[in-house]
Each structure stands twice: as C-alpha cells, then as structure tokens.
Amino acid sequence: MKPRTRIKICGITQPDDAAYAVAAGVDAIGLVFYPKSPRAVSVAQAQAIVSKVPGFVTVTGLFVDASAAYIWQHLEAIPLGLLQFHGNESVQFCEQFKRPYIKAIRVRPGMDIRAAIGQYKTACGILLDSYQPGVPGGTGICFDWQAIPDDLDQPLIIAGGLNPDNVQQAIQSLQPFAVDVSGGVEKSKGVKDRQKILAFVREVASV
Numbered sequence: 001m002k003p004r005t006r007i008k009i010c011g012i013t014q015p016d017d018a019a020y021a022v023a024a025g026v027d028a029i030g031l032v033f034y035p036k037s038p039r040a041v042s043v044a045q046a047q048a049i050v051s052k053v054p055g056f057v058t059v060t061g062l063f064v065d066a067s068a069a070y071i072w073q074h075l076e077a078i079p080l081g082l083l084q085f086h087g088n089e090s091v092q093f094c095e096q097f098k099r100p101y102i103k104a105i106r107v108r109p110g111m112d113i114r115a116a117i118g119q120y121k122t123a124c125g126i127l128l129d130s131y132q133p134g135v136p137g138g139t140g141i142c143f144d145w146q147a148i149p150d151d152l153d154q155p156l157i158i159a160g161g162l163n164p165d166n167v168q169q170a171i172q173s174l175q176p177f178a179v180d181v182s183g184g185v186e187k188s189k190g191v192k193d194r195q196k197i198l199a200f201v202r203e204v205a206s207v
Contacts, residue, residue, distance in 0.1 A: 005171050005204050006178035008060065008157070009197065011039035012049055013190040019052040020194050024201045027178070028058035030084065033066065033074055038189040039182065046078045060084050060102075071097060084127065091120050100124045102157060107143040114149055123154060127180060130160035142166070145173045164199035171207045179204060 009021045010030030018029050031046050032039045041049065050059055061080040063071055065087030074080070075097065083101040085094050094101045102125040105116050117126050130143040142161035155177035158170050163184030170179060183189070185196040 003177075005176065005207065007201060007204055008058075008178060008180045009182070009185060009192070009200075010060070010062065010159075010180055011037075011182035011186070011190060012192070013039055013041055013045065014192070015048050015052045017192040017194075018049045021192070021197055022053060022057050024194075024197050025205075026057065026197075026201065028060050028082065029053060030060045030062050030180070030182070031078075031080075032062045033070075034062065034064040034086070036064075043074065043077045046074075050078060058082050062086055063089075065089065068093070068096065075099070082124075086127075086129075091122060094120065095122055102127050104129050104159070106130065107147060107160075109144070109147075113147065114152070117152060117154065121154075125155040125157050125177060126152070127157040127159055145170065148174060162200075164196060164203050167200060167203050168207050171204065 006027040008028035008030055009026050011032055012018045012029045021029055031041055031049065034040055053059055058081040059079065060082040061074060062084040083097060083099050084104065085101060086104040094103060101123055103120040103123045104127040106129050107113060128148065130141040157178040157180050158174055158176045159180040162170060162179055162181045167179055181200055185192055185200050187193045
C-alpha cells in the first residue's frame with residue numbers, strides 16, 4: 001500500500017484557522033517566528049493557536065537565522081513539537097536544541113541539491129522550497145520539480161507555490177513524504193481560506 005502523503009499548513013495566525021485545519025485532517029501546522037514575515041506571530045498569539053491543536057497534530061515553529069536565545073525563549077513558552085529552520089543555519093546550530101527538526105533548502109537553478117541536503121543528515125526531513133532573492137519562504141512560486149533527484153535518503157517535504165490545483169501533480173511527480181502549503185490556501189497573507197484548505201486536503205487524499 002502506498003504511504004499517505006502528510007500535510008502541513010504553515011503561516012497560521014488565528015486560532016480558528018488552526019482548529020479548522022485540524023478538523024480538515026492536516027498532520028501539522030506551522031507558526032512563523034520570523035518578524036519580517038507578514039505571517040509572523042507573537043508568543044501570545046502562538047499560545048492561543050496551540051490551545052486549539054490536539055495531540056497527534058504537530059506544532060512546528062519556523063525560524064529564519066534567529067539567535068539561539070530567541071529560539072530558546074520560544075521553546076520555553078510554546079510546546080513546539082518540531083523546529084523548521086528556513087535560513088542559513090548550520091547543522092550544528094540546528095542540533096543544539098535537542099528537538100526534531102526539518103531544514104528548508106531553497107532550490108535555485110544549477111545547485112547541487114544532493115550536496116545541500118547531505119549537510120543535514122540529522123534532520124528528520126528536508127523541505128524543498130522555491131528560491132527568490134531576499135525572501136526566505138512564502139514566495140508562492142513553484143521551483144523546477146524535475147531538478148530533484150529521485151533517490152534521496154531523507155523524507156522529502158515539498159513547498160513553494162502549492163495550491164489545490166497543482167498539489168496532485170507535485171505528489172505524482174515527486175512522491176514526497178509530505179507537502180507544505182501557506183499562501184496557496186489563503187484569502188490574504190496570514191488569513192486562511194477554509195474552502196481552499198478543504199480542497200487542498202481532498203486533492204492530496206485523492207492521489
């Protein structure tokens with residue numbers, strides 16, 4: 001039997017959106033702790049959101065080149081089950097928090113994807129996202145799926161421009177462990193569209 005593709009909805013900013021995503025059947029939600037992002041949340045906002053998330057749904061904290069002190073501050077205040085590093089963090093930096101982590105790699109033309117991934121052998125997953133200068137994520141742009149090697153060792157998470165209209169194609173092309181969506185299920189930045197969430201989950205399940 002083919003494994004089920006997991007789903008993470010990132011950039012949650014409202015408790016009700018988290019509750020709806022959980023009810024729709026997602027496996028994880030993402031909270032953005034990058035102050036420059038339009039989807040960034042404060043500690044207080046994150047605590048309110050997490051209160052709507054039951055067990056067996058993973059709360060992921062996304063950080064971009066943050067200081068260790070900043071990350072520890074959030075770990076002490078919020079029950080994060082997974083860390084997502086979306087900047088230029090080294091493997092040693094990622095490992096110091098003694099938490100499961102995934103590392104985002106922004107795919108740019110001509111890059112050695114296998115070598116980039118190989119630096120993070122302790123990551124419990126590698127998230128491949130689109131590269132856009134000066135933007136660490138949430139670009140809404142797809143990268144070249146054909147550039148991805150088909151025999152990577154670590155669980156693969158696909159992000160970057162996914163939406164209900166193209167997620168089936170992404171799964172069929174890459175057979176990833178999981179898909180990660182943010183802007184593709186929004187009304188506006190940080191405000192999720194419930195019909196799009198439901199459509200996205202249904203499209204993933206139908207593959």
